[in-house]
Structure formats: C-alpha cells, structure tokens
Amino acid sequence: MEVAADRISIILIAVGPDRIVARALNSALRQRIPHAELIVVHDRTQESSVRRRLTGLNERMATFVPAGRLSPGAARNAGVRESTGSLFAIFDGSERLEADYLEVAKSTLTESERAAFATGLGFYSPIRPRDRGVAGDLIAPSWILAGPWSLAVTTVIRRDAFDLAGGFDPSLPALVEWDFLLTLIEIKETGVLVPTTPARDSRDDVRLHEALRPERYLPSVRRIFAKHRSIFEVHPASVLVDRDATNRTLWLRERQLAARRDQLRSELNGIDDQLGALRTDLRKHGRRSLEFGDLRRISPISRNWGLDRGRPIDRYYIESFIAEQAEDIRGTVLEVLDSFLTVTYGGDRVTRSDVLDIDPRNHRATVVADLRNTDQLPSEKYDCFILTQTLHLIDDMASALTSAFRALRPGGVLLATLPSVSMAAEEYGATGDHWRGTEAAARWLFETVFPPSHVAIRSRGNILAATAFLFGLSCDDVEERELESDDPGYPVLITIRAVKPLPPKRIISASRRSAAILLYHRIASREADVHRLAVTPDAFRSQMRQLSQSLRVMPLAEIAEAASSGEPPEGSVALTFDDGYLDNLENAAPILAEFGLPATFFVTTEPLTRCVGFWWDVLERVLLVENSLPERLEIRVGGQPFVFTTADFRRRKAAHDELYSLFKEAMPAVRDDVLRQLSAATGLSFPADGNRPMLSNEIKMLSAFPRVEIGAHGVHHLALPGLTPDDRHREVFECRSALERILERPITSFAYPFGELTADCAHTVLTADYRFGLTCEPRPLRSYDCPHRLPRLSVHEQTGSEFIESIVAALRCDA
Numbered sequence: 001m002e003v004a005a006d007r008i009s010i011i012l013i014a015v016g017p018d019r020i021v022a023r024a025l026n027s028a029l030r031q032r033i034p035h036a037e038l039i040v041v042h043d044r045t046q047e048s049s050v051r052r053r054l055t056g057l058n059e060r061m062a063t064f065v066p067a068g069r070l071s072p073g074a075a076r077n078a079g080v081r082e083s084t085g086s087l088f089a090i091f092d093g094s095e096r097l098e099a100d101y102l103e104v105a106k107s108t109l110t111e112s113e114r115a116a117f118a119t120g121l122g123f124y125s126p127i128r129p130r131d132r133g134v135a136g137d138l139i140a141p142s143w144i145l146a147g148p149w150s151l152a153v154t155t156v157i158r159r160d161a162f163d164l165a166g167g168f169d170p171s172l173p174a175l176v177e178w179d180f181l182l183t184l185i186e187i188k189e190t191g192v193l194v195p196t197t198p199a200r201d202s203r204d205d206v207r208l209h210e211a212l213r214p215e216r217y218l219p220s221v222r223r224i225f226a227k228h229r230s231i232f233e234v235h236p237a238s239v240l241v242d243r244d245a246t247n248r249t250l251w252l253r254e255r256q257l258a259a260r261r262d263q264l265r266s267e268l269n270g271i272d273d274q275l276g277a278l279r280t281d282l283r284k285h286g287r288r289s290l291e292f293g294d295l296r297r298i299s300p301i302s303r304n305w306g307l308d309r310g311r312p313i314d315r316y317y318i319e320s321f322i323a324e325q326a327e328d329i330r331g332t333v334l335e336v337l338d339s340f341l342t343v344t345y346g347g348d349r350v351t352r353s354d355v356l357d358i359d360p361r362n363h364r365a366t367v368v369a370d371l372r373n374t375d376q377l378p379s380e381k382y383d384c385f386i387l388t389q390t391l392h393l394i395d396d397m398a399s400a401l402t403s404a405f406r407a408l409r410p411g412g413v414l415l416a417t418l419p420s421v422s423m424a425a426e427e428y429g430a431t432g433d434h435w436r437g438t439e440a441a442a443r444w445l446f447e448t449v450f451p452p453s454h455v456a457i458r459s460r461g462n463i464l465a466a467t468a469f470l471f472g473l474s475c476d477d478v479e480e481r482e483l484e485s486d487d488p489g490y491p492v493l494i495t496i497r498a499v500k501p502l503p504p505k506r507i508i509s510a511s512r513r514s515a516a517i518l519l520y521h522r523i524a525s526r527e528a529d530v531h532r533l534a535v536t537p538d539a540f541r542s543q544m545r546q547l548s549q550s551l552r553v554m555p556l557a558e559i560a561e562a563a564s565s566g567e568p569p570e571g572s573v574a575l576t577f578d579d580g581y582l583d584n585l586e587n588a589a590p591i592l593a594e595f596g597l598p599a600t601f602f603v604t605t606e607p608l609t610r611c612v613g614f615w616w617d618v619l620e621r622v623l624l625v626e627n628s629l630p631e632r633l634e635i636r637v638g639g640q641p642f643v644f645t646t647a648d649f650r651r652r653k654a655a656h657d658e659l660y661s662l663f664k665e666a667m668p669a670v671r672d673d674v675l676r677q678l679s680a681a682t683g684l685s686f687p688a689d690g691n692r693p694m695l696s697n698e699i700k701m702l703s704a705f706p707r708v709e710i711g712a713h714g715v716h717h718l719a720l721p722g723l724t725p726d727d728r729h730r731e732v733f734e735c736r737s738a739l740e741r742i743l744e745r746p747i748t749s750f751a752y753p754f755g756e757l758t759a760d761c762a763h764t765v766l767t768a769d770y771r772f773g774l775t776c777e778p779r780p781l782r783s784y785d786c787p788h789r790l791p792r793l794s795v796h797e798q799t800g801s802e803f804i805e806s807i808v809a810a811l812r813c814d815a
Contacts, residue, residue, distance in 0.1 A: 007035045008106055008156070009083035013075060013092040014042040014050050015067055016368075017359055020207070024093035025053055027154075031102045038062045041079040043373060073168035073176040080162055089156045090177070094207035095198035097154060105156040105194045114138065115192035116161035116184055120152040122197070139191040142235045146242035148178040148211070151191075152198045155181070161189055174216040175224060182228045210360040210368065219769035226746070275309075279476070295471055300423070302472025310474030314493055316483055317460040318388050318417050321495040328413040328497070331383030332786055336390045338364050343759070346384075350759040351789040352766060354382070371400035377407040380566070380784070387416040389493075392435040393425065401449045408500040409566075409784050414450075416498070418442055420459070420491040421466045442494045450498040461492030514811045515559055515568035516780040519792040520577045523587040528625050530656070531616065532796050537587045539797055541594075546804040547573065548595045556600040556709065556749060560772045564787040568780075571811065575599040576774065576792060578713060578751055579614065580607070580693045589705045598707035602751035602774070604717045605738040606668070607693035614717070615663050615671050617691055622678050623656040624649075635677050637662050638670045664754070667727075668716045696742050703743050711749040712736045712770070719754050720761040728761065732768045749774065755792075762788045780811055 010028045014021045028038060040050050042064060054062055065082050067075045080088055087109065089102060109118035115138065143150050155177065165183045168176045181191070211217055225232060232239055295301075305312045322329070322341050329346035332354070333339075339353045346353070356377075357365040369376035371394060385404050394400045404414050418437040425433040437445075439459045446455045461469075462485050468478055469492055475483070521533035523540045535543070547553055552572040559574040575592070577584050580603035592599050606612070622629070623646065633644045633655065642662075644655035663671055678684075694702065703710050712735040714720070720728050736747045748771045752761065755776025765773040765788050773788035781791065793810060795803070 005086050007037060007085035007087075008033060008102060009037050009039055009080075009085035009088040010102075011076065011079035011083065011088055011090045012038060012040045012050070013067075013079070013090065014040050014047070015075065016093070016207075016210075018049065020093035021050065022053075022093075023096065024091040025050060027093075027095070027097040027101075028091050029053075030097070030099045032099050033103045033106065036102070037083065037085060039065060039079045039083050041065045041067050041075050043067050043370070043376075071170050071172070072174065073172055073179075074170035076176060077167040077170065080159070080167065083159075086159050087156055088159060088162070089154055091154060092207055094153050097198050098196060101154070101194075101196060101198065102156065104196065108192055108194050109156050109158070112138075112192045114190060116189035117155050117157045117181070117191040118194050119155035119191060120194040120197045122149040122151050122153070137193045139193055141185045141190075141231065142238040142242075144178070144181045144185055144191075145232060145235050145239050147246055148175045149208075150242070151181070152194075153177055153207070154198055155191075156194075164189070169227075172220050172223060174211040174213075175220045179220075179224050179227070182224065182231065186228060186231050207360075209363060213360070213363070213366065218767060222769055226740075295467075300470065300472040302474075303423070304472065305423070306469070306472045306474035306477075309472070310476035313465055313469040313473065313475055313478070313483065314389070314419065314422065316475050316480075317493055317495070321417065321458075321460070322386070322388070322415060325413070325415055325497055328415060329384050329386070332381060332409075333384045333386065334367065334377075334382045334407065335386040336388070337362065341386050341388070346759070348758055351762050351786040353759050353763060371403045372396045374399060374403045374406060377403050379406050380409045380412075382407050383409055383412050383784075385412070385414045387414060389417055389419060391416065392419055392437065393433055395434050397435065397445060398448070401445060405449050405498075405500060410500055410502045412500045414496070414498040414500075416446075416496040418494045418496065420493055421461070421470060422492075423470065423472075437494055439488065439491065439494055442496055446496055446498050451501055454499040454501055456497045458486075458495045459488045459491035460486055460495060461490060462487040463490040465492050466490050514780040514782070515563065515570065515572040516807070516811060517556065517559065517574045517576055517774065517790060517792045518807070519776065519794045520575070520588070521579055522581050522583055523591070524581070524583040528620055530620055530624060535795060535797050537591065539799060539803075540588065541591050542799055543795070543803045544591055544595045544597060546801065547807075548597060550804050550808065553597045555598040555707070556711075557771065559781070560749075560787060560790055563781040563783070563785045563790070566783045568783060568785075573807065576711075576751065577601045579717070580604055580699070580713065582692055582694050582698065585694055585698050585702045589702055589708065592707070593705055596707070598709070600709040600711050600749060601702060602711040602713035602749075603699060603735075603739060604693065604713045604715070604753075605735045606716045608696045608699060608738065608742070611692060611695065613692045615675060616660065618675055618678065619656055619659055619663070621691075622682055622684065623652045623659075626682065626684065629682060633678075633681055635659075635674060635681075637674055638666065664719060665722055667718070699739070699742055703745075709749075710739060710743060710745075710747060711751055711774075712739060712747050713751050714753045717753045719756045720752060720764070721756050721758045725760070725764075728764050732764050732770075736768065736770070748772065752776075757789065762786070 010031070012024055012028055014024070040062060042050060047064060063082055065078050067078070070078060076090055079090070087106060089105070105118045109115055139151070161184060165180060165187065169179050172179055184191070302309055305314070319341070322345050326345040329342060330349040332352045333342045333346055333350050334354045334356055335342045336356050339355050342350055342353045354366045355362070355364045356367045356369060358368065358370050359365070360368045367377070371377070385408055387404060391397050391400060408414060420436055420438060422436070439457055442457050443455070446457070464478065465483050520535060522535070523537055524534050525536045526534045552569065554569065554572050554574050556574040556576060559569060559572055562569050575597060577588060577599060580601060584601055588599070629646045631645060631647055633646060635642045635644065644658070645651050646655060663674070699710065702708060712732070714731045715735045715738070716731065718727070718731055720731060723731065732750065739747045750765050750768070750770045750772070751774040757773070757775060762773055771787065772790060774790050774792055776794065777791035778793055779791045780793065785791070793807070798806065
C-alpha cells in the first residue's frame with residue numbers, strides 16, 4: 001500500500017466497553033491535525049456505534065478493519081497495515097488527549113532526524129523528576145526499561161520504524177506497546193520526548209485493569225524479559241530502582257484503600273448489629289420486622305433488591321437451584337461476574353474456575369468477552385457454565401445462548417436463571433435491562449439451541465414472594481416455608497438446566513487403547529523403599545524395551561495437548577519423573593537415550609544449591625534402615641514435644657509414619673530443625689552418598705540429554721492446598737524462575753507435590769503461565785482432560801512383560 005509522506009494515521013482500537021471506545025473516539029476526533037486518516041479496528045459490537053458517531057464527519061477518511069478474536073498485537077498490526085500515513089498513532093481509550101497532542105508530537109518527531117517515535121511521560125511513570133528531560137530531548141533507554149507505563153501509551157511512530165521492528169508481537173496477551181518500544185531500542189532506534197503527559201482516569205482505567213489481570217500480565221512480563229534480556233542487563237540498577245519506586249507507590253495506595261475498606265466494614269457491622277437488635281425487640285412484642293399492612297405505598301421499602309435488609313429473595317431461589325445441581329459444577333467452570341457459586345457449590349470437583357465479564361475493570365474476570373459475539377468465548381472448553389440473572393441484560397439473548405452452547409464441551413451443563421418479576425436494574429442504565437421471562441418463553445428460547453430432551457425448566461416463587469421481592473424485602477421478612485411454595489402463575493424467576501449433547505458414539509474395537517502419562521521417581525537399587533518410589537535399573541531397561549516395542553512413547557507436551565483438545569492419541573504414553581533424584585541422571589537418562597525415548601523430569605529446586613536429602617529419605621534411613629538407634633527419640637516438632645520408642649521394627653515403623661504425617665504438613669524451617677535433631681540424636685549425617693537430589697550443574701547435564709525436558713515441582717516440595725496464597729505463589733513461581741535461570745530455557749509444566757491440589761492450586765499454576773499441571777490421580781488420559789489437572793499412572797518394580805501387560809490393561813480398561 002502506498003504511503004503518503006504528509007499524512008498521520010490514527011489507529012482506533014474499538015474493542016471493549018462502550019465508554020472506553022467512546023473515550024478513544026472523542027480523543028481522535030478532537031485532534032487538530034490536517035490530512036489525518038482514521039483506521040477503526042473493531043469487533044462486531046462496536047462497529048455500528050462508531051459508524052453512527054462518524055456520520056456526517058467528512059474531514060477524515062475512515063477505514064473499518066474487523067478484529068474478530070485477534071490478539072492485541074495482531075489487531076494493532078492489522079490497523080497499521082491498512083493505513084497510508086508515514087506516521088501513525090494508536091488510540092485505545094486508555095488516555096485522554098488534548099486537542100493538540102498529535103500536532104505537537106508530529107512536529108517534535110519531524111524536527112528530530114534521529115528519532116523513530118515521539119511520546120510523553122506516562123501518567124504512572126516512576127521516572128524521578130530530576131531525571132526527566134525537556135521537550136525535544138531524546139528518550140533515554142532506561143526510561144523505557146523502567147516499566148510498561150513509564151511513557152505514554154499514545155505514541156506517534158514512523159511507519160518505516162514499524163516495518164523495521166516487524167510490528168507488534170501478536171503472541172503477547174498484554175503490554176504490546178512496551179514490548180514494541182523495547183524492540184526499537186534493541187535495534188538502536190530511539191524516541192523523542194513530547195512536552196505533555198496524557199491524562200488517565202485512575203477510577204476507570206480499563207486498559208490498565210485488562211493488562212494487570214494475572215493470566216495476561218505475568219505471562220507477558222515473563223516473555224518480554226526473556227525476549228529483551230540483553231538490554232535489561234545493560235541497565236540493571238536503574239531498572240531495579242524504578243521498579244522499587246513503582247512498587248512503593250502502589251503499596252501506599254493499597255494501604256489507603258485497605259484502611260478505607262476496614263473503616264466501612266466496621267461501620268456496616270455496627271449497622272447490622274443495630275438492625276438485629278431492632279428485629280429482636282419486635283419479635284418480643286409478637287410482631288415481625290414489617291407488617292404487610294404497611295405496604296400501602298407507591299415506593300418500595302428498599303431499592304437495593306433487599307440487600308440492606310438481608311438476603312435478597314431471588315438469591316434464595318438461585319442458590320437453592322445451584323445447590324440442587326451441585327454435582328454438575330465440576331471440571332472447568334465458567335461463571336459471570338465472580339466465582340461465588342462455583343467455589344461454594346463446586347468445591348474440589350472444580351479443576352479450573354473462570355470468571356466472565358464484558359467489563360475488564362472487574363479484577364476477578366479471567367475472561368473478558370461479549371456473549372453476543374459467538375466467536376469470543378473459546379469453543380468446547382467448559383464442563384459447566386453458571387449463567388444466573390444475566391440473559392435479561394443482553395439485547396440479543398439468542399446469540400448469547402448460542403455462545404454459551406458453543407463454549408460447553410459435549411456433555412457440559414448450562415445452569416441459568418431468568419427473572420420473571422423484579423425491579424429494573426437501574427445500575428445498568430436506561431438501556432441495560434431488556435427482558436423478563438416466563439416458563440414458556442424460557443422453553444422456546446433454550447429449546448431452539450439445546451435439544452428439548454436435554455432441557456429442564458422450573459418456575460420458582462409465588463404471589464407472596466413476588467410481592468415481597470418487588471417491595472425490596474428480604475428472606476428475613478418472610479418464612480422459608482412461604483418461599484418454598486411454588487405457584488406457576490406468579491413466578492419470581494425461572495431456572496434452566498440445559499445439557500449439550502454428546503457426539504454419536506463411535507464403534508470401538510476390542511483392541512482400542514487409550515493414552516496415559518506414566519510416573520516414576522527413582523531408578524535405583526535400594527535397601528529399603530517403604531514408599532515404593534524405586535525401580536531398579538535392570539527392571540527399568542526391560543520396561544523401556546517393552547514400551548518402545550509395544551506402545552508409542554510421546555513427549556509430554558504433545559500427549560497432554562492432544563488429550564486436553566479431545567483426542568488422546570490411541571496406544572500412547574508419556575514418561576515423567578518426579579523429585580529430581582541424582583539417579584535420574586546417572587541411571588534413567590542413559591537408558592532413555594539408549595532407546596531414543598522422550599521424558600520430562602520434574603525438579604524441586606531447594607536442593608539445587610546445597611547437598612541435602614529429601615526429608616522422607618532421612619526418616620526412612622533413620623527409623624527403618626539404621627540399627628544403632630537410642631531406645632527413645634525425643635523430638636520437638638514446631639515446639640511440640642514428641643517421644644518415640646524404637647525397640648523393634650513395629651515401633652520404628654509407627655514412629656516413621658507419625659513423623660511422616662507431621663513433616664508433610666510442616667514448613668521448611670520446622671523440617672530442617674527436626675532433621676538437625678535427628679542427626680544429633682543418631683550421630684548420622686545426611687544425605688548418604690548417591691541418595692540425594694541433583695545439584696544445579698547436574699540438572700544442566702540432565703537437560704543436555706536428547707529428548708529430555710525439565711519441569712517444575714515446587715521449591716520445597718510442599719503440599720500446595722495447605723499453604724497460604726502467598727506461600728503457594730512462591731512455591732509455584734520461584735521454582736520456575738530458578739530452573740529458567742539455570743537452564744536458560746522456558747519451563748512449561750508443573751507437577752503438584754504429593755499430587756495434591758485444589759481449584760485454587762490449579763488456578764495458581766494457570767496464572768503462572770504453565771501449559772500443563774500434573775497430578776497423581778491414577779488413571780489414563782481422557783478426552784478433554786483439564787490441562788492443569790492431568791492424571792498419571794505410577795510405575796513400580798516390575799519385569800518388562802509384567803509391566804507392559806499392566807499398562808496395556810489399564811489403557812484398554814479406560815478406552
């Protein structure tokens with residue numbers, strides 16, 4: 001496309017909430033600059049509104065480019081490549097720009113022969129005042145390195161610099177502008193400072209909230225640091241100082257907000273106490289908190305759904321319905337606005353919990369999408385979709401329901417509610433609350449998308465419940481037995497359970513086999529092996545020979561991706577090893593190389609820098625192997641005294657089992673203290689030669705073997721469910737960081753220590769940007785297995801023929 005030398009192109013990102021797109025469009029139309037063209041990169045929901053705003057405005061050419069499900073970088077690239085200006089700027093609504101911003105930025109850039117871009121300082125810039133230059137100064141590389149918001153987002157860029165840098169990175173989920181500027185300074189391009197700082201609304205900074213969502217921000221930062229590591233290493237001191245200044249500012253703001261929250265919470269508790277006392281007094285006098293004779297009025301008792309009086313009446317029916325269908329809430333679950341119902345009624349059946357909202361300001365949202373756009377939600381991802389009291393807020397309910405159907409996996413369940421009687425949702429404005437439904441309407445709507453035999457619909461409520469709800473009363477004002485009586489003529493809401501049908505069953509031959517991930521720990525000959533962790537080298541070689549002859553051995557990533565996409569490769573296995581023992585390097589790796597087999601080794605990083613053994617091996621050696629023990633062991637565990645007798649093997653085994661249970665729940669400092677006490681009491685040093693995990697240099701040697709991948713297994717091998725969120729975060733993130741520093745390669749999979757996890761653990765692994773999480777659930781892979789809760793079959797000491805027979809039997813049993 002021919003480029004016009006005197007033209008600047010405005011790339012408008014018309015994706016997201018209406019008010020943010022309107023902010024971007026207003027800033028674009030406000031610019032006093034001649035010969036500008038407007039490129040509108042849009043999703044379907046925003047195209048018509050932008051076209052209406054542009055009706056009659058002929059001073060700019062306007063070109064519309066559909067974004068579809070493009071990533072932020074790909075959407076920006078599509079807009080730039082449709083443009084004809086020699087300069088361009090991207091407007092995404094994150095900043096409010098003065099009318100002369102582009103004019104000044106263009107002038108500043110064209111006056112500088114060296115600069116590839118022009119921009120102002122960012123609203124959240126950590127750059128200290130004494131370090132800031134003046135308008136027209138070249139931008140120091142350290143300013144860009146300071147962070148994503150050190151400079152303004154709206155930057156005027158030369159088109160030839162865009163082409164030289166290769167455009168915006170389409171693989172990044174966020175921070176694409178920062179990555180682009182880093183690419184420019186990496187190829188020795190520089191920028192020039194514009195004298196104005198664009199304003200941002202900290203109370204409505206949607207683009208900032210979008211970027212800071214954990215599943216976007218953390219993976220983006222990791223990839224950007226890995227991609228531009230060389231330039232960060234040139235300015236390490238300034239980067240750390242500026243990051244510290246930013247963190248300090250954010251910490252102070254967080255403390256102010258927390259103090260305000262605590263104050264409001266205290267006030268609310270006081271009001272609740274007063275209300276409770278008043279209700280008690282009324283009951284003493286034989287009266288309820290309100291008599292229906294008081295309802296001769298034209299205004300409600302409460303305009304807040306009854307929340308200020310107690311539990312809203314519609315919530316009674318919603319939560320009763322969800323509780324009845326609790327078994328449907330399993331696997332990967334999507335809920336609107338927050339995950340309250342998922343967590344409350346799904347429990348440990350849920351392996352991953354996503355939250356959907358159209359508004360990215362919702363910090364709980366892990367999926368930002370418009371249900372009216374049938375291609376914005378991923379296809380066949382969810383086992384359950386909780387869609388309560390939402391459809392009536394969407395003008396195109398049919399499209400929203402089609403999106404929900406598409407997002408469900410075969411056999412997945414949609415749990416929905418639709419209001420029949422309620423006040424209009426004033427918080428969504430005059431055009432935000434569209435519909436009320438009846439049982440007949442719900443049946444017509446859902447049975448056009450789901451097979452009628454897969455839809456169950458029920459009316460809930462009665463005249464008393466409907467009247468009370470309209471007046472803003474709560475469940476505290478009526479009796480539960482009064483709510484439980486349903487009258488189809490006066491429903492408060494409609495409940496719907498709809499199931500996406502399974503595909504037609506395929507005829508499966510008797511020889512069909514599933515796929516599995518196999519779990520090993522140690523390849524060694526051991527005197528004692530109470531936990532059955534070891535397979536001898538001879539047996540392991542025999543097992544690998546049989547595997548290579550009988551089944552297809554695949555890399556972990558390939559078999560996991562295939563299973564989570566719905567097609568576990570028939571008759572295939574992947575090999576994994578947990579803990580990172582030295583014998584994995586000395587015995588397992590050479591045998592694997594001998595047969596050309598791939599494997600993934602999951603490593604705990606605490607032992608990498610010091611020669612220490614695992615605590616369970618120490619307990620086994622002290623209590624089950626060594627003979628010269630005192631008759632009594634007096635040990636303090638976390639300050640609590642324990643006395644163990646060791647006169648015979650039975651008592652030693654009992655002592656071992658009790659200490660094992662205590663150690664499993666203990667933090668590292670407690671474990672280390674007990675091990676020191678055991679060493680002092682027995683005169684033994686730990687670990688014994690060869691009975692230890694690998695050190696850093698040995699991990700590097702292991703990773704050099706062909707077809708070997710390294711995975712993360714936590715820092716201290718702690719059971720994640722019992723940890724605080726901060727400790728769990730450190731175990732998952734710091735293990736990965738340590739391994740990547742040693743190996744200088746990405747770590748993409750995580751094995752849960754002890755195989756234990758909850759939905760929160762799986763979510764932590766997901767937000768840490770791991771592709772896969774592996775458990776110890778003893779079964780083969782199934783279609784649509786959650787990628788962050790993959791099962792594994794443990795392998796023990798068996799001859800090759802016994803081993804292969806047991807594996808093949810397990811694969812056939814689950815096929």
